Amino acid sequence: MMEENQKPIYQKIEDYITSNIKSSQYAKGMMIPSEEEFCKLFNTSRMTVRKSLDSLVSKGYLHKVQGRGTFVSQFNFEKTMNSITGWKETMQAAGFKTKSTLLKMETIKANEKVAKNLNIKMESDVIFIERLRYADGIPILIEHTFLNASMYPDFNKHAIHDFSLYDIIEKEYHLPIHHAYQKIRTQKLEKRESNLLFSIDDASVMVLENVSFDTYTRPLEFTISYIDGEKYALRYVAQK
Amino acid sequence: MMEENQKPIYQKIEDYITSNIKSSQYAKGMMIPSEEEFCKLFNTSRMTVRKSLDSLVSKGYLHKVQGRGTFVSQFNFEKTMNSITGWKETMQAAGFKTKSTLLKMETIKANEKVAKNLNIKMESDVIFIERLRYADGIPILIEHTFLNASMYPDFNKHAIHDFSLYDIIEKEYHLPIHHAYQKIRTQKLEKRESNLLFSIDDASVMVLENVSFDTYTRPLEFTISYIDGEKYALRYVAQK
């Protein structure tokens, strides 16, 4: 058979364990089988099993205690985590109905800040996208996205109604997002934006600046989100 | 010799590489020696070398390309990261002079929110600490810390002038902090707090709620920081 069965063994073990955790087959706080037992179960060597377990430990699913065993953590990071998933995915996973309206999409010249974050020259062409995002019908944030135009030819062919930026970047342009830098601050909003979000002239908002990078640390996108921080909280997991 | 030389080999390799990166011996974007070369250099096996490299990859120092080599990343996560270091360490590392004044320290009863975050019963004894923190003489944030009193006997013996909470938790009480959950939102401040931070009656601030956990996912501390988000930005790294 030529199935997707070419998955490496350590990946199979990871999948096996996470699915057992998700189904509560492995309950929180419970000790999971020893490394030896996984060796027998998957007919593999201990180093391979350990690769799987270490990876799950670093993701927060498991923790190990020498001499005692390996245990399922009380919480696992990934859900609450600052993992790179779009707004749509995050909010829908949390049970909200999402909507977004495209306010603007045009090609402009990079100002200093945009140029710096995208690591391009000032006045280079960038695609500017402005969206207003709703959760359950309530406007929650305004999003300004800047893309290096030379990296995304024919972008508007892909950017259709309520599109997911990350989907387009990864699936249409085959640029794998590896990590992102985020900066959070507060700011007084300009009149137009303030009215869009709050229906008042001046409001103070949370500002989230996000730059996504690929494995080569090339910037893939720069987004500034203006968020009504009384309606929506950001969540992170910090690790030692 | 009975030095600290009992460090495992993979740890020595990690230290060797990070120090080379920090000293720019390994420049950004540069290909570092191959796994084979590290084997010879440290007289060890490839699996051991790979353990070191994989760890540094996950921390963002390096990235690998199959068939080509291992390269120094443009940025490394840890500095900007949501790593668990106290305010003092973070700000001093960034070149600011820090100061903090202790406004209050007392034992109180846990309200619902505190109880939930510390995973204790309501009305349990908690140590409440209020501090005002400055950077270069400017007040930046108010910090409210709640500790489960039963976990920290004789706390005020350790809590001396400008103390580092994490130091006390880890060094005096030997409770290793493993990870933390953080939630960020905005909020209108009460009059007293608003005046402390901004010298005006009502200001909108960034609120950072932080719960630290040990490896057993027991909560070690719960802190709410009220931050002047126009003076101070939070930084994170998100990973896939």
Added chain:
DNA sequence: TAGTGGTCTAGACCACTCA
């Protein structure tokens, strides 16, 4: 084809916990 990283084996010995 040579050189790189990716996966994996079948052992070994050590450190720690618990009964």
Added chain:
DNA sequence: GAGTGGTCTAGACCACTAT
């Protein structure tokens, strides 16, 4: 002492990139 995880070896073969 039995069982657990922590470190490590000395190989193997495969997949991918360059030239």
